[in-house]
Amino acid sequence: MTQKKSKKGAWIALIAVLAWLGLVFALDQLIKPTDKLGMLLIVLQKGSVYALAAVSMNLLNGYTGLFSLGHAGFMLLGAYTYAIFTIPDKNRDTVYQYFHAVVRFSIPEKLSQGMGGFGTALGVLIALLLAGLVAAVMAYLIGLPVLRLKSDYLAIATLGFAEIIRAVFQWSKLGPVTNGSNLLKNFARVSKFKLELGGTKLSLSTFVPVLIATVSITLIVLIVNSTYGRAFKAIRDDEVAAEAMGINLAKHKMLSFVTSSFFAGVAGATLAMVLSIAQANNFKSAMTYEILLMVVLGGIGSITGSVIGSMLFVAASEWWLRGLDSGSFLGIEAPGVFRNGFRLVVFSIIIMIVVLFFRKGIMGEKELPDLFRRKKKAAPAGKEAAE
Amino acid sequence: MLKIKDLHVSYGGIHALRGIDLEVPDGKIVTLIGANGAGKSTALRTISGLVKAESGSITYDGKELLGQPIYKILEMGIAMVPEGRRILTNLTVLENLKIGAYLRKDKAGIERDIQWVYSLFPRLQERSWQLGGTLSGGEQQMLAVGRALMSRPKLMMMDEPSLGLAPLVVRDIFEIIKEINRQGVTVLLIEQNANMALKTADYGYVLETGQITLTGTGRELLANEAVKKAYLGE
Numbered sequence: 001m002t003q004k005k006s007k008k009g010a011w012i013a014l015i016a017v018l019a020w021l022g023l024v025f026a027l028d029q030l031i032k033p034t035d036k037l038g039m040l041l042i043v044l045q046k047g048s049v050y051a052l053a054a055v056s057m058n059l060l061n062g063y064t065g066l067f068s069l070g071h072a073g074f075m076l077l078g079a080y081t082y083a084i085f086t087i088p089d090k091n092r093d094t095v096y097q098y099f100h101a102v103v104r105f106s107i108p109e110k111l112s113q114g115m116g117g118f119g120t121a122l123g124v125l126i127a128l129l130l131a132g133l134v135a136a137v138m139a140y141l142i143g144l145p146v147l148r149l150k151s152d153y154l155a156i157a158t159l160g161f162a163e164i165i166r167a168v169f170q171w172s173k174l175g176p177v178t179n180g181s182n183l184l185k186n187f188a189r190v191s192k193f194k195l196e197l198g199g200t201k202l203s204l205s206t207f208v209p210v211l212i213a214t215v216s217i218t219l220i221v222l223i224v225n226s227t228y229g230r231a232f233k234a235i236r237d238d239e240v241a242a243e244a245m246g247i248n249l250a251k252h253k254m255l256s257f258v259t260s261s262f263f264a265g266v267a268g269a270t271l272a273m274v275l276s277i278a279q280a281n282n283f284k285s286a287m288t289y290e291i292l293l294m295v296v297l298g299g300i301g302s303i304t305g306s307v308i309g310s311m312l313f314v315a316a317s318e319w320w321l322r323g324l325d326s327g328s329f330l331g332i333e334a335p336g337v338f339r340n341g342f343r344l345v346v347f348s349i350i351i352m353i354v355v356l357f358f359r360k361g362i363m364g365e366k367e368l369p370d371l372f373r374r375k376k377k378a379a380p381a382g383k384e385a386a387e
Numbered sequence: 388m389l390k391i392k393d394l395h396v397s398y399g400g401i402h403a404l405r406g407i408d409l410e411v412p413d414g415k416i417v418t419l420i421g422a423n424g425a426g427k428s429t430a431l432r433t434i435s436g437l438v439k440a441e442s443g444s445i446t447y448d449g450k451e452l453l454g455q456p457i458y459k460i461l462e463m464g465i466a467m468v469p470e471g472r473r474i475l476t477n478l479t480v481l482e483n484l485k486i487g488a489y490l491r492k493d494k495a496g497i498e499r500d501i502q503w504v505y506s507l508f509p510r511l512q513e514r515s516w517q518l519g520g521t522l523s524g525g526e527q528q529m530l531a532v533g534r535a536l537m538s539r540p541k542l543m544m545m546d547e548p549s550l551g552l553a554p555l556v557v558r559d560i561f562e563i564i565k566e567i568n569r570q571g572v573t574v575l576l577i578e579q580n581a582n583m584a585l586k587t588a589d590y591g592y593v594l595e596t597g598q599i600t601l602t603g604t605g606r607e608l609l610a611n612e613a614v615k616k617a618y619l620g621e
Contacts, residue, residue: 057620065576079558131400136602143619220428225487227489230482230485230486230489231486231489233475233478234475234478234486234489236477237476237477237478238473238476240437240469240475241469241473241474241475242475242486243437243475244437244457244467244469245461245486245489245490245538246457246458246461246462246488246490246535246538247458247486247489248456248458301477311579365477377491
């Protein structure tokens with residue numbers, strides 16, 4: 001019986017995901033970036049990137065109980081890998097203006113020569129996977145020594161790693177690969193993604209990042225609900241009990257760390273795609289804290305929570321509260337003192353209020369389906385009490 | 388049959404086990420009683436692979452257990468109900484049971500054994516969607532036993548199952564131990580509650596400061612003057 005139920009649930013989830021993607025695709029066509037609602041597209045693009053980053057962090061911090069703060073480092077690795085392998089050859093020299101670029105190989109360009117538009121898309125996908133793989137391999141190497149540490153010590157070690165990575169990427173000796181502290185640009189980016197159907201060009205600039213995030217988050221959900229996910233949760237709850245049940249602690253911690261970093265790398269690559277630039281300076285530890293904040297706001301151990309948390313965070317900081325800085329908010333003209341940076345003050349107050357009144361985040365540990373399930377379960381429990 | 392020979396274990400400078408010999412014949416209930424700090428838990432933890440031994444040997448059906456990783460020992464059919472139950476508090480009852488079957492790959496068998504555990508503990512079935520942490524102490528102990536049974540052990544080791552439970556619940560737990568034993572599972576039981584343990588067990592061992600001082604059938608030990616004085620409070 002339970003099997004039938006979960007099958008039905010899977011179908012509902014699949015239909016919901018397809019409907020969501022369809023909606024985003026439609027929005028992409030209906031709203032022009034210059035419209036008043038154009039901000040919605042930007043929020044969806046950045047929000048989905050951060051949602052993926054937050055969910056991948058949650059897999060490690062929320063589900064496995066490993067408090068790691070190296071996320072920005074892995075995102076940086078992903079962003080650079082993606083950018084380096086998608087800059088078209090003719091743009092190499094203008095991008096690497098102070099260095100002689102060593103990597104002269106654009107995957108989408110090479111593939112488009114044989115297969116046209118499909119080749120470009122495939123090339124972007126391969127570059128994206130490569131970005132994730134580079135982050136994952138690095139996570140494996142870092143994980144060997146670092147995962148022996150616990151709680152705060154692990155957080156400090158991973159934070160240090162992220163800062164080192166950032167410094168190394170800005171090092172001028174590595175300029176021929178990373179372009180030193182200069183930014184990488186002119187690579188495959190969302191504003192260039194178009195679908196040509198019978199002569200009409202359809203914009204994919206919002207659809208692509210949302211699609212990447214949706215597919216990746218779906219994969220993480222499947223991992224969390226698998227036997228591996230259960231083992232992660234067991235390690236989080238009680239390492240000794242998990243070990244006594246035959247769960248190999250080192251192996252599963254590594255698995256969680258590598259998987260989380262893979263998706264962090266993909267998120268970093270998607271971020272580069274959205275922002276059209278990749279620069280090491282953008283991936284400071286502040287970015288990790290932002291993502292951590294989204295996870296905490298949404299609820300540690302809830303994937304739905306992380307998604308809601310990041311969407312709200314991005315919408316508030318990029319859109320709804322933007323007006324505060326320009327001196328008007330929701331049409332109200334604010335005095336001059338409120339300008340420049342007042343947005344961040346209001347934002348911090350809102351976060352404090354949320355943390356005070358929703359101790360466990362917006363969703364706690366619940367997921368979207370739980371909200372429907374609880375109502376059904378409440379009825380028989382009440383009946384029992386009445387008897 | 389589990390056989391321990393001249394086992395020495397040290398913890399951070401403390402010589403916790405000073406050469407113990409112990410046998411657990413198949414199909415029996417064997418209990419190890421002793422005061423706090425006598426080394427009972429150390430013995431169990433060493434058998435399950437959580438603690439490394441200094442010297443000696445532990446064999447199960449002729450195979451050496453010392454030096455084997457925990458999961459190998461579990462795969463051989465030795466499961467442990469840890470002290471203090473150690474329920475996974477943020478996982479549901481059903482998830483806790485599935486964690487117990489973590490090393491098994493036979494899905495149909497796991498499904499069947501979940502039903503078997505539910506038949507032993509109907510209360511767990513009622514609460515299968517509840518989080519482990521919301522169960523009462525007795526229910527948590529049932530869940531800990533059920534979880535250990537999910538690995539389909541031939542030998543189940545229990546570390547103080549009566550700890551912190553009301554006398555009536557303790558009686559239930561011991562009834563369950565007997566029932567599990569009747570269904571063919573060998574039991575090695577550690578207890579402070581010497582009275583209940585010796586009444587239930589076929590054989591008993593008394594452990595004092597890392598050494599076995601007395602052995603005998605449960606009945607013999609119950610009648611023993613020294614045991615009466617030290618552990619039964621008579």
